Amino acid sequence: MSFIVYILECADKTYYVGCTNSLEKRLKEHNGSKMGAHYTKIRRPVKLIYKEQFKTLLEARGREAEIKSWKRKLKESLWK
Numbered sequence: 001m002s003f004i005v006y007i008l009e010c011a012d013k014t015y016y017v018g019c020t021n022s023l024e025k026r027l028k029e030h031n032g033s034k035m036g037a038h039y040t041k042i043r044r045p046v047k048l049i050y051k052e053q054f055k056t057l058l059e060a061r062g063r064e065a066e067i068k069s070w071k072r073k074l075k076e077s078l079w080k
Contacts, residue, residue, distance in 0.1 A: 003060035005067065007050040007075060010043035015075055019064040023051065050079045 004023045008016040008030060016039055020026040029035040030046050040046050054060040067075060 003054045003057050005052045005054065005060050005063045006048060007067070007078070008040065008046040009049045010040060010046050012043050014043065015049075015072065016040050016043075016046065017064055017068045017075075019057075019060045021057075023048075 001021055003019060003021050005017070005019050006023060006026075008018070008027075010016060016030075016037065018026065018030075018037070027046075027048060030037065030040040031044055034041075052063060054063065067078075
């Protein structure tokens with residue numbers, strides 16, 4: 001099993017950083033389910049703009065925390 005750290009762009013142009021082992025399922029939850037994070041529920045629709053894959057949950061959670069601590073411009077440097 002692998003784990004994915006991802007960044008979503010919300011309808012209000014803010015970013016959401018998350019971690020999952022099933023990206024397709026999680027994107028559906030963010031965009032249309034009651035299971036999505038509260039942050040994204042009120043900012044739909046969201047679109048995937050970046051992802052990284054990791055072998056362990058520990059690595060993925062560490063990277064998620066790192067990216068969440070960054071300012072917007074540094075996050076954008078990942079894909080721009």
